[in-house]
Amino acid sequence: MRGLASRRRLAHNGAMVQIDKNHKPDFSLERVAIARGIAPIAGVDEAGRGPLAGPVVAAAVILEPGGIPAGLDDSKKLRAAEREHLFMMLQNTAEISVAVADVERIDSDNILQATLWAMAEAVGGLNQTPDLALVDGNQKPKLDCFCRPIVKGDCLSLSIAAASIAAKVVRDKIMDELADEHPGYGWERNKGYGTKEHMAALERLGPTPHHRRSFAPVRRLLGGD
Numbered sequence: 001m002r003g004l005a006s007r008r009r010l011a012h013n014g015a016m017v018q019i020d021k022n023h024k025p026d027f028s029l030e031r032v033a034i035a036r037g038i039a040p041i042a043g044v045d046e047a048g049r050g051p052l053a054g055p056v057v058a059a060a061v062i063l064e065p066g067g068i069p070a071g072l073d074d075s076k077k078l079r080a081a082e083r084e085h086l087f088m089m090l091q092n093t094a095e096i097s098v099a100v101a102d103v104e105r106i107d108s109d110n111i112l113q114a115t116l117w118a119m120a121e122a123v124g125g126l127n128q129t130p131d132l133a134l135v136d137g138n139q140k141p142k143l144d145c146f147c148r149p150i151v152k153g154d155c156l157s158l159s160i161a162a163a164s165i166a167a168k169v170v171r172d173k174i175m176d177e178l179a180d181e182h183p184g185y186g187w188e189r190n191k192g193y194g195t196k197e198h199m200a201a202l203e204r205l206g207p208t209p210h211h212r213r214s215f216a217p218v219r220r221l222l223g224g225d
Contacts (some may be wrong), residue, residue: 003063004190010039010220013104014113021107022108023155023156025072025073025109025154025155025156025158025160026156026157026158027063027068027154027157027158027159027160028135029110029150029157029159030063030065030157030158031065032097033131033132034065038132038146039131039132040062040095040129040130040131040147041062041063041127041131041132041133041134042060042061042062042123042126042130042132042133042134042135042158042163042164043061043062043063043133043134043153043157043158043159043160043161043162043163044058044059044060044061044122044133044134044135044136044141045058045075045136045153045154045159045161045163045164045167046058046059046115046117046118046119046133046136046162046167047059047075047126047164047167047168047170047171047172048167048171048192049111049115049134049166049195051191051192051193051212051213052105052192052193052194052198052202052211052215052218053103053104053175053178053185053187053192053208053210053211053212054171054174054175054178054187054191054192055100055101055103055106055163055171055174056100056101056111056114056115057098057100057101057120057167057168057171057174058098058099058101058108058115058118058119058120058121058122059068059096059097059099059122059131059163059164059165059167059170060094060095060096060097060098060122060125060130060163061090061094061097061159061161061162061163061166062094062095062128062130062159063093063094063158063173064093064094067093067094068093068158069086069090071086071087071088071091072158072162072165073161073201074154074155074164075154075161075164075165075167075169076154076163076164078165079223083165083168083169083172084169086162086165087165087166087169088145090162090165090166092121094162095126095127095128096166097122097123097124097125097126098117098122098125098166098167098170099117099120099121099122099125100114100118100170100174101114101117101118101215102213103209103210103213104178104187105117106212107212107213107214110214111212111214111215112139113130115140115214115217116139116140116141116142119135119141120141120142120143120151122143122163123141123143124143125143125145129144129145130143130145131146132138132145132146132147132148133145133146133147133148133158134148134150134153134154134157134159134160135147135149135150135153136149136150136152136154136160136163136164137150137151137153138151147149158177168225171191172191175187175188175191175192176188178192178210182208182210184201184204184205185197185198185201185202185205185208186198186201186216192210192215194217199217199223202217202221203221204217206221207222215223
């Protein structure tokens with residue numbers, strides 16, 4: 001029962017499969033595509049869809065098959081220091097493009113569309129046009145290459161895991177800078193998520209220009225609900 005309880009059912013390649021919570025991403029999806037002459041391959045992921053404040057950041061990463069840093073994993077499973085070290089390694093061994101969708105875009109377009117826009121911008125910013133983009137999630141951004149969305153792709157693909165790290169590190173740095181500009185909300189710790197600390201500060205200090213007015217907790221403070 002323990003083994004079953006520790007597994008999650010994921011939609012992958014059109015079928016339901018089980019992946020253990022300790023499963024590490026690998027390069028098998030990429031390797032199959034490369035063997036068919038499909039290259040380069042970009043992994044695409046985002047960071048910051050859920051927070052009440054700050055941008056959503058997307059990254060696209062093309063790994064060099066012979067120079068993949070050891071330890072790549074879903075960014076959520078890594079400590080901040082591990083993410084930053086791996087990001088530094090990726091900057092030396094991979095091609096990385098990052099795009100930022102600001103709060104204005106999130107509020108005008110909605111968070112999903114802003115995320116898909118940032119993903120497309122990140123892929124478009126690569127020096128090489130990929131033949132294939134492996135995208136975390138179940139949505140396809142509008143790309144000039146073939147796109148394969150993969151639910152929980154950051155647990156399956158090293159390219160997507162690398163993109164998850166790049167997006168997370170860049171967004172965390174943005175939130176650290178915003179925390180210096182707007183002290184009191186704890187963004188250096190909560191990165192804009194709706195923690196108790198953040199919610200209490202919202203009640204006490206009110207929203208900043210970097211808060212997402214289309215998100216219900218912020219909208220309520222502004223009398224929108």
